[in-house]
Structure formats: C-alpha cells, structure tokens
Amino acid sequence: MTKWDKILITTIIVISLISIGGITYYKSKGQDLYGIIEVDGEEIKNINLLEVEKPYTIKIENGVNYNIVEVSSGSIRFIEATCPDKDCIRIGKLDSPGEISVCLPNNTTIRVSGPGVGEDLDSKTY
Known part of the structure; x- marks a missing residue:
C-alpha cells in the first residue's frame, strides 16, 4: 500500500464517521416522542x-x-x-x-x- 492509498482510506473512514454522527444527531435533535x-x-x-x-x-x-x-x-x-x-x-x-x-x-x-x-x-x- 502506498502513502496515498493510506491517506485515501483514512479520509473515507473519517468522512463516513462524521456522516453517521451527523445523521444520528439530526434524527434525534428536537424530536418529541x-x-x-x-x-x-x-x-x-x-x-x-x-x-x-x-x-x-x-x-x-x-x-x-x-x-x-x-x-x-x-x-x-x-x-x-x-x-x-x-x-x-x-x-x-x-x-x-x-x-x-x-x-x-x-x-x-x-x-x-x-x-x-x-x-x-x-x-x-x-
């Protein structure tokens, strides 16, 4: 694996985690149950x-x-x-x-x- 492969994989993982966190926060924000x-x-x-x-x-x-x-x-x-x-x-x-x-x-x-x-x-x- 080259240096750029590692950077690309790390970037994809970070973006995925941020997206999941944002979706979870958005779905729970201000909802009434x-x-x-x-x-x-x-x-x-x-x-x-x-x-x-x-x-x-x-x-x-x-x-x-x-x-x-x-x-x-x-x-x-x-x-x-x-x-x-x-x-x-x-x-x-x-x-x-x-x-x-x-x-x-x-x-x-x-x-x-x-x-x-x-x-x-x-x-x-x-």
Missing part, C-alpha cells in the same frame, strides 16, 4: 416520553378489567393486565414512533407517536 393511551378508541392520556424523569405507572380501569402501564423516559409498556393471554405484556417496551400494543379483551391501546409516523413504510414487522 409521545405515549398515547386509549380506552374504547378514546384517548385518555398523551404523555411526552422524553420529558419523563422518573418511571411511574398508570392503572387503567375498564369496568372490572384493568391494565397497568409503565411510563419511563423514552418508552411505554403494559406491565400488568387482567386479560387471559397477556399478549399485550409480551410485546414489551414501545420506544419508536409508530409502535403499538393492544389489549383486545380490555379494549386498551398504547402507542408511540412522533415525527415521521405515517410518512414511510414500517421498518419493523412482527
């Missing part, structure tokens, strides 16, 4: 997940059934439910715009909303 809780299709809570300093729980009662939702910095999830299968709990943390978890027996939905929701195809499929 909201956790939305709905019961029977009606929004009951809208929480800015990036403003949450300390994790907390919310109990959502729907008749004799209930769900407990954990809200933490940047994510939201079901942690307890009276439904028989507990599929809503198995979904885990939601932390990206467009993610959703539904407890059908209790008619309760949590989802994450933020910039870019509905603009592109989903990047994740379950």
Whole structure:
C-alpha cells in the first residue's frame, strides 16, 4: 500500500464517521416522542416520553378489567393486565414512533407517536 492509498482510506473512514454522527444527531435533535393511551378508541392520556424523569405507572380501569402501564423516559409498556393471554405484556417496551400494543379483551391501546409516523413504510414487522 502506498502513502496515498493510506491517506485515501483514512479520509473515507473519517468522512463516513462524521456522516453517521451527523445523521444520528439530526434524527434525534428536537424530536418529541409521545405515549398515547386509549380506552374504547378514546384517548385518555398523551404523555411526552422524553420529558419523563422518573418511571411511574398508570392503572387503567375498564369496568372490572384493568391494565397497568409503565411510563419511563423514552418508552411505554403494559406491565400488568387482567386479560387471559397477556399478549399485550409480551410485546414489551414501545420506544419508536409508530409502535403499538393492544389489549383486545380490555379494549386498551398504547402507542408511540412522533415525527415521521405515517410518512414511510414500517421498518419493523412482527
């Protein structure tokens, strides 16, 4: 390898790293991430997940059934439910715009909303 080959490779690596860092910074800059809780299709809570300093729980009662939702910095999830299968709990943390978890027996939905929701195809499929 000649001296110029090494300089070219080093330059390409540096430019790539700067580009990746810039893209990451741009994507995270000033974005809001909201956790939305709905019961029977009606929004009951809208929480800015990036403003949450300390994790907390919310109990959502729907008749004799209930769900407990954990809200933490940047994510939201079901942690307890009276439904028989507990599929809503198995979904885990939601932390990206467009993610959703539904407890059908209790008619309760949590989802994450933020910039870019509905603009592109989903990047994740379950």
